Each structure stands twice: as structure tokens, then as C-alpha cells.
Amino acid sequence: MPQTKKGLQQNPHAVREIREKNLEVAIGRQVRDLRKRQRMTVADLAGQAGLSVGMLSKIENGVTSPSLSTISVLAHALRVPLVQLFSGYEEARGCMHVKAGDGVEIEREGTRAGHQYQLLGHIGSNNSGVVVEPYMITLESPSDKFPIFQHEGIELLYMIDGTMTYRHGDQRYVLEAGDSLLFDADAPHGPEDLSDLPIRYLSIITYPQSR
Numbered sequence: 001m002p003q004t005k006k007g008l009q010q011n012p013h014a015v016r017e018i019r020e021k022n023l024e025v026a027i028g029r030q031v032r033d034l035r036k037r038q039r040m041t042v043a044d045l046a047g048q049a050g051l052s053v054g055m056l057s058k059i060e061n062g063v064t065s066p067s068l069s070t071i072s073v074l075a076h077a078l079r080v081p082l083v084q085l086f087s088g089y090e091e092a093r094g095c096m097h098v099k100a101g102d103g104v105e106i107e108r109e110g111t112r113a114g115h116q117y118q119l120l121g122h123i124g125s126n127n128s129g130v131v132v133e134p135y136m137i138t139l140e141s142p143s144d145k146f147p148i149f150q151h152e153g154i155e156l157l158y159m160i161d162g163t164m165t166y167r168h169g170d171q172r173y174v175l176e177a178g179d180s181l182l183f184d185a186d187a188p189h190g191p192e193d194l195s196d197l198p199i200r201y202l203s204i205i206t207y208p209q210s211r
Contacts, residue, residue: 025062026088027071032060034078034085048077095123103136115139132206139164139191139199148190153207155185162199167192175201 046056058064103118116138169187
């Protein structure tokens with residue numbers, strides 16, 4: 001039965017303000033914007049922070065790298081948390097492009113002839129706190145026994161070709177091309193019957209990043 005359409009909690013098309021990739025420039029812009037917002041002159045802020053007007057001008061223009069102690073006194077003079085002066089900085093974000101057929105073929109526990117697992121990409125440590133592992137799985141031959149997996153996280157299956165019966169816990173689901181299955185991966189799960197070969201499906205596993 002089709003699910004009732006609900007509004008998204010996040011706007012997928014929303015774009016946050018453009019951030020600066022150069023740390024010194026990002027700090028300088030924040031200092032200047034905060035100073036102007038508080039209707040302070042360069043001389044006013046320099047006096048309160050114990051800096052020369054020339055040094056403050058260099059910081060605001062991003063041509064010098066201020067020490068942490070200097071950033072701290074500026075934040076105090078501007079009456080904002082120190083971290084706010086870093087808020088305009090855009091850290092490098094992970095991205096991986098894998099061309100068709102270039103996924104890394106891996107051995108997964110229970111893998112056998114006719115069962116192919118291709119890891120489509122991997123991003124290690126990141127600020128989201130979440131690890132995502134996308135696999136393209138191809139099943140080309142029937143087998144007497146299929147592996148049952150159980151691991152932490154959430155998993156999404158999306159069927160591309162073929163038909164199979166997939167077990168999750170005590171439930172069985174017949175999955176055909178275009179079907180999807182989203183589930184808690186901590187319950188035993190795996191394919192139980194391959195009724196229309198070859199089968200190809202996308203498996204996306206997400207789990208918390210180790211801290």
C-alpha cells in the first residue's frame with residue numbers, strides 16, 4: 001500500500017550561506033561584520049582588544065593569521081563566543097566519484113561464487129557522525145544456503161533487476177525491480193529465495209561513526 005505523502009522536515013534544495021575556504025579570510029570577515037553590526041569603528045575595537053589599528057585592519061582583510069589568544073580577545077571585545085569567529089569557514093567535505101564498473105569488489109562473510117559485492121564509495125572520518133556504505137550486490141546463481149547478516153545501523157535495499165524473497169527478523173518480503181526495503185539492520189536479515197535471476201540491488205548501510 002502506498003505510504004501517505006508527508007512534508008519533508010528538511011528542504012533538500014536549501015543552501016546555507018556561502019562560506020570561505022580560507023581560514024584567515026573567514027575570520028576577518030566575521031570580525032568586520034560583527035564590528036559593523038555593533039556600530040564600532042576599527043579604532044574602537046582595536047582599543048578594546050589591545051591591538052593596533054594596523055593589526056586589526058590586517059586581520060579583517062585576511063592578510064595575517066591571528067593567534068588563538070588574539071582571536072579570544074577579539075571575541076571577548078565583540079561579546080560573542082570564540083567559535084563564532086570561525087563560523088564562516090568552510091571545511092573540506094568528503095566526496096567520492098566512482099565510475100560505472102569501478103566499484104571495489106570485496107569479500108563479505110558468507111560470499112560465494114555467483115554472489116558479487118561492490119563497494120561504491122567510502123568516506124572516513126567526517127563531521128556528520130555517520131558512516132554510509134553503499135554496495136551494488138549481484139546474485140547470479142541459486143544456492144542451497146544464503147548468509148544471514150546482523151549488524152548495527154539502518155539499511156536500505158533498492159531492487160534494480162530480478163525478484164527475491166528477503167527475510168528481516170520473522171518477516172519475509174518479495175522484492176521486485178523498483179521495490180525498496182528500509183530496516184533496522186540489528187535484526188537477522190538476508191535473501192532467502194532467488195526466484196528470478198540475475199538479481200541486482202543497491203544496499204546502503206548507515207551506522208554511527210566510531211568516536
